[in-house]
Amino acid sequence: MRLFNFNGGVKPEPHKKDAAELPIAVSPAPTFLVIPLHQSIGGTPRPLVNAGDLVLKGQRIGAADVSTLGEMSSAVHASTSGQVVAVEERCMPHPSGLSALCVIIQPDGRDQWIARQPFDYRHHSPSDTRAYLRDAGIVGLGGAVFPTHLKISSGKHSALDTLIINGAECEPFITCDDRLMRERADAVLRGIVILRELLNARQVLIGIEDNKPEALAAIQAALTTCTEKNDAAIKVVAVPTRYPAGGAKQLIRMLTGIEVPHGKRATDYGVQCFNVGTAYAVYEAIALGQPLVSRIVTVAGNVAAPRNYEVLIGTPMKDLIAHSHPLDDTNRLIMGGPMMGVTMPGADVPVIKATNCILVGSPKLFPPPPPEMPCIRCGECAKACPADLQPFELYWFSRAKIFGKAQEYHLFDCIECGCCAYVCPSNIPLVDYYRFAKSEIWAHEREKASADEARERYEFRQLREAREQQEKAARLAAKTAASRAALLANMAENNPVSNATLVSENTSGATTPAKPAAPTPAELIAAALARARAQATEAKNTTHLSTAQQAEIDAIEARRAEIRTQAQPHFPPDD
Amino acid sequence: MNNSPYLHKATSVQAIMLRVLLALLPGIVAYVWFFGAAILLQIALASLTALTAEAVVLKLRNKPLRLFLTDGSALVTAWLIALSFPPLAPWWLIVLATAIAIVVAKHLYGGLGQNPFNPAMVAFALMIIAYPQHMSQWPSLHAVVQMDFAAQGAMIFNLSPTQTLDALTMATPLDVLRTALHNTESKTTIASVWANYPGAGSLAGRGWEWIAAGYLAGGLWLMQQRIITWHLPIAFIATLGLVAGVAHLINPAEFASPLFHLFSGGAMLAAFFIITDPVSAATTPYGKLIFATGVAFITWIIRCFGAYPDGIAFAVLLMNLCVPLIDMATQPRVFGHKKQDRIRHE
Numbered sequence: 043m044r045l046f047n048f049n050g051g052v053k054p055e056p057h058k059k060d061a062a063e064l065p066i067a068v069s070p071a072p073t074f075l076v077i078p079l080h081q082s083i084g085g086t087p088r089p090l091v092n093a094g095d096l097v098l099k100g101q102r103i104g105a106a107d108v109s110t111l112g113e114m115s116s117a118v119h120a121s122t123s124g125q126v127v128a129v130e131e132r133c134m135p136h137p138s139g140l141s142a143l144c145v146i147i148q149p150d151g152r153d154q155w156i157a158r159q160p161f162d163y164r165h166h167s168p169s170d171t172r173a174y175l176r177d178a179g180i181v182g183l184g185g186a187v188f189p190t191h192l193k194i195s196s197g198k199h200s201a202l203d204t205l206i207i208n209g210a211e212c213e214p215f216i217t218c219d220d221r222l223m224r225e226r227a228d229a230v231l232r233g234i235v236i237l238r239e240l241l242n243a244r245q246v247l248i249g250i251e252d253n254k255p256e257a258l259a260a261i262q263a264a265l266t267t268c269t270e271k272n273d274a275a276i277k278v279v280a281v282p283t284r285y286p287a288g289g290a291k292q293l294i295r296m297l298t299g300i301e302v303p304h305g306k307r308a309t310d311y312g313v314q315c316f317n318v319g320t321a322y323a324v325y326e327a328i329a330l331g332q333p334l335v336s337r338i339v340t341v342a343g344n345v346a347a348p349r350n351y352e353v354l355i356g357t358p359m360k361d362l363i364a365h366s367h368p369l370d371d372t373n374r375l376i377m378g379g380p381m382m383g384v385t386m387p388g389a390d391v392p393v394i395k396a397t398n399c400i401l402v403g404s405p406k407l408f409p410p411p412p413p414e415m416p417c418i419r420c421g422e423c424a425k426a427c428p429a430d431l432q433p434f435e436l437y438w439f440s441r442a443k444i445f446g447k448a449q450e451y452h453l454f455d456c457i458e459c460g461c462c463a464y465v466c467p468s469n470i471p472l473v474d475y476y477r478f479a480k481s482e483i484w485a486h487e488r489e490k491a492s493a494d495e496a497r498e499r500y501e502f503r504q505l506r507e508a509r510e511q512q513e514k515a516a517r518l519a520a521k522t523a524a525s526r527a528a529l530l531a532n533m534a535e536n537n538p539v540s541n542a543t544l545v546s547e548n549t550s551g552a553t554t555p556a557k558p559a560a561p562t563p564a565e566l567i568a569a570a571l572a573r574a575r576a577q578a579t580e581a582k583n584t585t586h587l588s589t590a591q592q593a594e595i596d597a598i599e600a601r602r603a604e605i606r607t608q609a610q611p612h613f614p615p616d617d
Numbered sequence: 618m619n620n621s622p623y624l625h626k627a628t629s630v631q632a633i634m635l636r637v638l639l640a641l642l643p644g645i646v647a648y649v650w651f652f653g654a655a656i657l658l659q660i661a662l663a664s665l666t667a668l669t670a671e672a673v674v675l676k677l678r679n680k681p682l683r684l685f686l687t688d689g690s691a692l693v694t695a696w697l698i699a700l701s702f703p704p705l706a707p708w709w710l711i712v713l714a715t716a717i718a719i720v721v722a723k724h725l726y727g728g729l730g731q732n733p734f735n736p737a738m739v740a741f742a743l744m745i746i747a748y749p750q751h752m753s754q755w756p757s758l759h760a761v762v763q764m765d766f767a768a769q770g771a772m773i774f775n776l777s778p779t780q781t782l783d784a785l786t787m788a789t790p791l792d793v794l795r796t797a798l799h800n801t802e803s804k805t806t807i808a809s810v811w812a813n814y815p816g817a818g819s820l821a822g823r824g825w826e827w828i829a830a831g832y833l834a835g836g837l838w839l840m841q842q843r844i845i846t847w848h849l850p851i852a853f854i855a856t857l858g859l860v861a862g863v864a865h866l867i868n869p870a871e872f873a874s875p876l877f878h879l880f881s882g883g884a885m886l887a888a889f890f891i892i893t894d895p896v897s898a899a900t901t902p903y904g905k906l907i908f909a910t911g912v913a914f915i916t917w918i919i920r921c922f923g924a925y926p927d928g929i930a931f932a933v934l935l936m937n938l939c940v941p942l943i944d945m946a947t948q949p950r951v952f953g954h955k956k957q958d959r960i961r962h963e
Contacts, residue, residue: 048952049952052626054624054626055624137620214624291952291953295952301952301953301955302953303952303953303954304953306953376621376623378621380621380622380623380624381621381622381623381624382621382622383621383623384620384621385620403623408623408624410619411619411625412629413681413684415629415630415684415688415729415730416728416729416730416731417730418630418633418690418729418730418895418896419730419895419896419900420633420895421846421895421900422628424900424901424949425846428952429951429952429953430949430950430951430952431951431952432900432901432948432949434900435900435944435948451948452951452954455951455952455953455954458621460621460622463622463625464622464624464625464626465626465628466628467628467629467630467632467633468629468630468730469625469629471619471620473620473621473622474619474620477620
């Protein structure tokens with residue numbers, strides 16, 4: 043098969059061997075499980091349990107929030123059976139160290155499942171299947187935790203050309219997908235077959251970096267024995283080992299030649315990408331009726347025994363890494379790999395669906411970077427950038443806070459893979475500068491959006507008031523004229539002489555219109571009262587609008603809607 | 618606590634600069650072989666001046682001394698100045714030039730990474746304007762070979778009143794070229810002048826052609842080490858070769874051959890070591906091609922029609938001016954923003 047290439051990339055020391063050689067071990071249930079409700083991109087699930095409730099393994103404890111961001115949310119479940127001891131705020135596995143609502147479960151040791159029923163997706167509508175996956179808590183396990191059911195939904199184009207399964211696993215130290223493919227290739231493949239059927243994909247390409255020959259062989263073997271594969275449309279492809287080959291965009295590029303631009307959905311280009319771990323979770327949910335309650339996590343780095351574990355979601359990291367015996371000089375935990383991972387605020391934070399690896403760090407393993415030198419524009423970063431950016435230009439603009447220029451140079455196409463900072467001879471933490479620039483721009487956009495909204499509101503109000511006044515004056519004038527005419531007509535009937543005088547005056551007055559005899563104040567008051575009564579029953583100012591006015595209002599509303607959508611956070615379309 | 622990435626490739630500014638210095642060695646060895654050890658004295662003078670000037674300015678600017686003194690960038694500037702100046706130039710010329718390069722061309726613009734102009738070329742251009750007589754006294758090969766190191770040193774430090782530099786100097790190969798071109802009435806051709814020229818080698822000036830070959834070898838090693846990309850040197854050599862070649866084909870009597878141009882003066886030094894200064898050169902792939910093409914073209918123009926023996930310094934400075942524009946106009950296409958045939962519109 044012809045492989046395409048992506049520019050840039052780096053080849054750091056893989057550090058994968060130790061953990062990859064040992065089979066996946068089961069991490070026993072800890073004393074307490076801390077299960078955050080918000081574990082996927084999108085809305086925070088609503089808690090379904092209270093302190094004191096007894097729960098079974100796989101029982102839904104958080105219902106997907108479908109009110110705030112549409113379907114962008116995913117359920118969470120009890121990872122084992124036991125008792126809910128609290129539903130409270132706990133520190134999240136996020137560098138900010140912020141707290142969020144978690145369900146704390148004390149396991150009862152029986153690990154008792156709920157009643158599990160396979161889901162017959164062939165006899166359910168696509169929307170039922172999506173709801174099922176949403177309620178089974180299936181999210182992208184490559185690290186982005188994007189709700190899987192949203193990627194099953196057909197996009198603008200009904201048929202998908204290529205389903206890409208991401209088994210590249212390009213970050214150093216991480217081997218969870220490698221072990222999963224080696225040990226559970228059949229289940230992974232069955233998950234892939236299900237995904238393919240749900241998406242109605244013409245072909246499936248399973249991309250695995252060529253430094254994992256065992257995983258490649260295992261999937262290939264499963265493919266040849268798999269009874270459910272109906273044709274040769276599923277292919278296992280070895281891709282060259284080069285970070286970040288496992289980035290969804292890079293893998294799609296390598297396997298299909300298609301470049302999915304920033305902010306666009308892969309489905310619009312006829313491709314969709316899922317991680318192998320996600321395929322496995324889909325298999326478990328559909329074929330076994332098991333919601334996502336555990337995942338494979340690599341524990342590596344500064345530990346005596348690096349290894350992969352099957353871990354219950356919510357297991358505190360310190361309990362998990364204890365099995366691998368962290369060394370004495372351990373000074374930090376990193377969730378994810380050494381290129382894109384994030385430093386944890388402590389060891390008490392739980393393993394979540396996004397945790398593919400816990401990298402135990404020490405000053406020796408990840409020494410503080412040497413002092414930052416000035417950029418000499420050597421261009422190493424540009425050579426290493428897989429997004430074909432000019433990182434050093436972005437650095438200058440970010441540093442100088444020229445954010446407009448930074449955006450012009452495609453700051454937001456940066457995937458923060460870290461290649462530029464990895465190769466920089468001046469040791470500049472380039473990605474930090476881009477993160478800073480992006481957050482500044484987002485903050486500025488939010489500010490601008492709210493200011494715009496306020497201004498629009500103000501302008502609209504002024505416009506409305508002016509129009510109301512105008513209309514009121516016009517109505518008043520018309521009514522005054524009408525009532526005067528009526529009064530005059532009355533008076534003419536009662537007093538023809540005065541009317542005749544009026545007419546004679548009129549003829550002598552040449553062009554001036556007939557000046558009616560001033561109605562008495564009492565008459566005017568009566569007329570005004572009548573008008574007021576009529577006004578009360580009359581429709582409001584927005585009823586009778588000219589087309590121009592209506593168009594203007596529509597334009598304002600459209601601008602508002604656009605600003606609202608712009609102010610929303612952007613979610614990556616892929617794993 | 619730093620953020621990702623936590624891994625870092627074993628590389629540094631210092632490592633880059635050291636390899637550039639290393640790559641200059643073949644050329645320097647050839648220099649010493651043909652012209653004696655005087656050049657080493659000049660390199661030492663320039664290096665000492667550069668480090669001293671650097672230290673003083675760093676101190677004044679409250680910058681970390683050790684970090685920046687050891688980055689090697691001042692040494693690269695110093696060596697390039699020494700190698701592009703006449704080998705027996707008086708000591709104060711090289712000291713003044715180096716001090717100006719470091720203090721004015723580098724630090725007044727903000728120091729490492731900030732200078733819009735190549736410091737070595739700023740120094741060269743200033744000196745050739747201020748002291749044209751010293752900057753154009755190139756010793757003849759056989760005169761220099763007869764001097765020992767002590768005599769050369771005495772010459773540099775102006776300690777031998779009996780011997781003046783004038784007696785030792787001769788026209789450089791590039792001067793020969795100009796003579797041929799400008800004396801159109803006397804019907805001299807390059808071939809006739811060259812035949813009577815005592816310093817004639819097989820390609821260009823005797824000795825100089827081998828020094829150029831040394832730079833070429835070092836430069837190719839830099840390319841192999843991925844310190845420099847192919848764009849700048851190849852575009853420079855190709856353009857100079859092409860322009861000189863076309864002119865030579867049209868009128869071989871007045872225009873020298875491409876090989877003569879490439880192996881004369883500072884062409885090879887410029888191709889691999891001067892225009893490749895990342896700070897002051899264009900950075901995008903297309904930009905580098907434009908930049909190097911421009912330098913080569915202007916160099917050839919000045920060599921053939923200008924008032925100075927070699928035009929590289931002015932060519933580099935003129936193109937340095939254009940770098941912001943070149944870089945802006947040649948931004949490479951970003952991932953996902955390229956033309957795609959395979960986008961499906963069903």
